Amino acid sequence: MSNPSLLILAGDGIGPEVMAEVKKIIAWYGDKRALKFDVSEDLVGGCAYDVHGKPLADETMAKAQEVDAVLLGAVGGPQYDNLDFSVKPERGLLRLRKEMDLYANLRPAQCFDALADFSSLKKDVVAGLDIMIVRELTSGVYFGEPRGIFTEGNERVGINTQRYTESEIARVARSAFELARKRGNKVCSMEKANVMESGVLWREVVQKVHDEEYPDVQLSHMYADAGAMQLTRWPKQFDVIVTDNLFGDLLSDLAAMLTGSLGMLPSASLGAPMANGRPKALYEPVHGSAPDIAGQGKANPIACILSFAMALRYSFDQGTEADRLEKAVEKVLADGLRTADLMGPEGGSPVSTSAMGDAVIAALDASL
Ligand code: IPM
Numbered sequence: 001m002s003n004p005s006l007l008i009l010a011g012d013g014i015g016p017e018v019m020a021e022v023k024k025i026i027a028w029y030g031d032k033r034a035l036k037f038d039v040s041e042d043l044v045g046g047c048a049y050d051v052h053g054k055p056l057a058d059e060t061m062a063k064a065q066e067v068d069a070v071l072l073g074a075v076g077g078p079q080y081d082n083l084d085f086s087v088k089p090e091r092g093l094l095r096l097r098k099e100m101d102l103y104a105n106l107r108p109a110q111c112f113d114a115l116a117d118f119s120s121l122k123k124d125v126v127a128g129l130d131i132m133i134v135r136e137l138t139s140g141v142y143f144g145e146p147r148g149i150f151t152e153g154n155e156r157v158g159i160n161t162q163r164y165t166e167s168e169i170a171r172v173a174r175s176a177f178e179l180a181r182k183r184g185n186k187v188c189s190m191e192k193a194n195v196m197e198s199g200v201l202w203r204e205v206v207q208k209v210h211d212e213e214y215p216d217v218q219l220s221h222m223y224a225d226a227g228a229m230q231l232t233r234w235p236k237q238f239d240v241i242v243t244d245n246l247f248g249d250l251l252s253d254l255a256a257m258l259t260g261s262l263g264m265l266p267s268a269s270l271g272a273p274m275a276n277g278r279p280k281a282l283y284e285p286v287h288g289s290a291p292d293i294a295g296q297g298k299a300n301p302i303a304c305i306l307s308f309a310m311a312l313r314y315s316f317d318q319g320t321e322a323d324r325l326e327k328a329v330e331k332v333l334a335d336g337l338r339t340a341d342l343m344g345p346e347g348g349s350p351v352s353t354s355a356m357g358d359a360v361i362a363a364l365d366a367s368l
């Protein structure tokens with residue numbers, strides 16, 4: 001049997017730096033665990049625009065459709081801010097999500113014990129936090145038509161459309177219920193059914209999928225604004241949160257910051273199973289391209305490393321190896337290693353991106 005295939009799209013800014021550490025870890029798994037991957041690399045985002053005049057070449061899109069999983073770094077940078085909307089770096093990422101039909105975006109927010117002091121919230125509110133946001137990723141106001149800036153009378157009007165079909169809601173709800181069964185068995189669904197028809201439908205469909213297919217899972221509903229409030233008040237009340245594309249974008253940044261650093265959080269974007277049974281999948285850190293620190297070896301590679309751990313778990317059925325990698329990360333943090341983003345106000349001496357990656361490898365070695 002051939003090795004599973006990975007397409008690496010490191011992207012812009014700190015993307016290539018953090019991905020370099022993931023490549024070391026992929027090589028480690030090949031050498032030490034006989035877990036070999038066929039790795040290819042390509043461009044996405046601003047770097048693709050520089051070469052092809054668009055943020056994702058068609059050939060790259062085709063490759064992404066064929067591999068077992070895509071690993072993405074980050075896209076964007078200030079030099080691309082004034083580009084036309086249609087060729088902005090972010091469009092490359094959105095095209096991957098849409099064309100691979102990656103409808104379920106899993107964004108865990110886990111607070112590492114060693115970092116509980118970094119949260120802007122009190123330690124007892126966040127210590128031990130482990131929640132999973134499931135964000136719908138291929139529909140809603142991000143993609144709904146009509147959209148655009150139009151002229152009406154003597155002024156312009158900007159339009160985006162929130163649109164959800166029953167099947168789009170049902171499939172992401174199923175992803176959330178399935179995940180909940182493997183965790184705390186609780187799902188909270190968030191929308192604005194008090195003001196949006198799409199929210200009314202969302203609530204109805206999530207409830208129906210629950211009642212017919214997952215009655216064993218505890219389901220609650222919350223308006224998304226109240227959800228934001230509850231997330232900061234007492235986040236540990238949640239296990240899995242399922243929500244739409246835009247609310248999920250906001251709530252996942254909020255949840256991320258509860259844990260102390262955006263530099264720590266991975267994500268998985270999953271679609272329907274392919275012929276080989278693996279889901280269509282793209283893994284990426286939640287953080288962006290951080291152009292202000294790019295190229296300086298300051299970036300924290302942990303979010304990207306943990307994204308690869310999610311790939312091991314969700315694409316390659318290697319839960320034990322994913323646990324091993326997550327424990328290795330936990331260990332280096334417990335040992336006191338910190339990249340610059342994890343320095344408290346009192347300062348200290350941060351380690352570089354590659355030193356952090358090397359320490360994770362050393363912890364992996366020690367785990368054998
Ligand atoms: C995210 C990002 C993206 C989004 C951008 C980069 C298009 O904020 O993945 O959360 O809005 O979905």
Ligand code: MG
Pocket residue numbers: 249250253
């Ligand atoms: Mg976002």
